[in-house]
Amino acid sequence: MKHYDFDETIDRRGTDCVKWDALPAMYGRDDLTPMWVADMDFRSPDFVMEAIRRRCDHEVLGYTMPSEGYWHAVTAWLAQRYDIHTTKESLHFIPGIVAGISYALLCLTSPGDKVLVTTPVYPPFLNLPRESGRELVCSQLHTTNNRFAVDFDDFERKADGCKVFIMSNPHNPAGTVWGNEVLQRIADICERKGIIVISDEIHADLTLPPHNHLSYSTVSETAAHHSITFIAPSKTFNIAGLGSSVCFIPDDTLRKRFFGWLDALGVAGGNIFAFTAAEAAFAHGEEWLKQMLDYLKGNVETLRNFLAERIPKVKAVMPEASYLAWLDFADYGIDHKVLADRFINEARVVMNDGTTFGGEAYKCCFRLNLGCPRSSLVGVLESISRTLSH
Numbered sequence: 372m373k374h375y376d377f378d379e380t381i382d383r384r385g386t387d388c389v390k391w392d393a394l395p396a397m398y399g400r401d402d403l404t405p406m407w408v409a410d411m412d413f414r415s416p417d418f419v420m421e422a423i424r425r426r427c428d429h430e431v432l433g434y435t436m437p438s439e440g441y442w443h444a445v446t447a448w449l450a451q452r453y454d455i456h457t458t459k460e461s462l463h464f465i466p467g468i469v470a471g472i473s474y475a476l477l478c479l480t481s482p483g484d485k486v487l488v489t490t491p492v493y494p495p496f497l498n499l500p501r502e503s504g505r506e507l508v509c510s511q512l513h514t515t516n517n518r519f520a521v522d523f524d525d526f527e528r529k530a531d532g533c534k535v536f537i538m539s540n541p542h543n544p545a546g547t548v549w550g551n552e553v554l555q556r557i558a559d560i561c562e563r564k565g566i567i568v569i570s571d572e573i574h575a576d577l578t579l580p581p582h583n584h585l586s587y588s589t590v591s592e593t594a595a596h597h598s599i600t601f602i603a604p605s606k607t608f609n610i611a612g613l614g615s616s617v618c619f620i621p622d623d624t625l626r627k628r629f630f631g632w633l634d635a636l637g638v639a640g641g642n643i644f645a646f647t648a649a650e651a652a653f654a655h656g657e658e659w660l661k662q663m664l665d666y667l668k669g670n671v672e673t674l675r676n677f678l679a680e681r682i683p684k685v686k687a688v689m690p691e692a693s694y695l696a697w698l699d700f701a702d703y704g705i706d707h708k709v710l711a712d713r714f715i716n717e718a719r720v721v722m723n724d725g726t727t728f729g730g731e732a733y734k735c736c737f738r739l740n741l742g743c744p745r746s747s748l749v750g751v752l753e754s755i756s757r758t759l760s761h
């Protein structure tokens with residue numbers, strides 16, 4: 372069995388990657404270690420690269436379509452991992468999940484309609500409704516036992532009159548895995564109030580054992596009836612730059628409405644490399660993914676131990692899925708602006724500022740990306756620890 376090396380340090384600078392090459396424009400310096408943008412510094416899998424190279428051997432790159440092999444790989448992955456038994460008729464290629472959620476909002480809601488989210492959350496969930504003239508409604512999550520939990524009294528109240536709930540499942544910013552009971556309660560409330568649930572499951576494949584991902588559409592017939600699910604190989608196999616994702620809608624009426632709209636507007640056609648890479652990833656990715664998740668678990672443990680020993684006043688929500696940790700530095704009593712400045716200009720580390728995930732309530736919180744070689748993670752943690760010690 373092939374052994375993959377996730378300790379390898381790969382210089383990504385000069386590849387136009389957002390994570391590294393946007394640093395000077397964003398922060399005015401390039402001597403920073405980026406722990407922000409949610410992709411990994413690991414090599415994309417060899418079987419994906421080979422499939423892309425093979426396709427390049429044929430030197431005509433005309434209009435393309437998803438092949439039977441692509442649909443087979445997608446449907447087999449969904450069946451094996453998530454108990455979603457479906458056919459290509461219930462699926463649609465989407466060139467990226469943020470785009471997919473925008474399309475769904477534009478197709479299924481009108482300006483002024485209310486869109487519900489739970490905060491803190493992945494910033495586009497806040498920006499898409501706002502920037503498209505919808506009314507954003509936020510229900511704040513609370514933390515119990517160092518994990519995020521839905522405040523159902525608040526959620527139910529806020530859900531009144533909403534047309535759509537956009538859910539991150541698992542939850543970004545901290546990889547919280549929503550269990551059956553939580554998803555059932557959401558399904559019950561949303562069905563009663565006539566809300567369409569958009570379940571963004573981009574991080575699902577990265578669920579860290581012993582946690583298990585439950586796809587929203589599978590928790591009940593009700594959930595299947597009112598949901599749109601997005602999945603993707605992009606985070607899983609570190610191929611986000613290819614813009615490859617898939618939308619699943621079990622309900623006939625909802626599906627015809629949304630897929631008809633997508634086709635009429637011509638916004639979800641796909642491209643050669645997105646199909647080629649997704650097919651290779653889903654068809655051959657099981658072992659790579661297993662080894663990568665083992666490595667990520669090691670990074671999560673490294674972070675947990677470091678926090679306990681060296682920066683114990685940090686309150687952390689640790690990932691149950693994916694490679695994002697949510698760190699709350701409030702107990703250090705350092706002003707938010709000073710803290711943010713020290714991370715950049717002293718520690719030379721870029722994390723995502725908590726306020727972008729839902730406003731002032733999250734100042735002093737930062738999201739740390741652990742998808743990197745362990746040596747890099749440890750270096751960053753040492754720098755953060757030093758900058759907090761004065």
Ligand SMILES: Cc1ncc(COP(=O)(O)O)c(C=O)c1O
Nearest residue numbers: 409467468469470493539543573
């Ligand atoms: C919850 C969530 N949804 C969507 C995306 C981005 O998806 P895409 O690149 O397919 O638009 C991210 C990336 O960080 C994410 O965390």
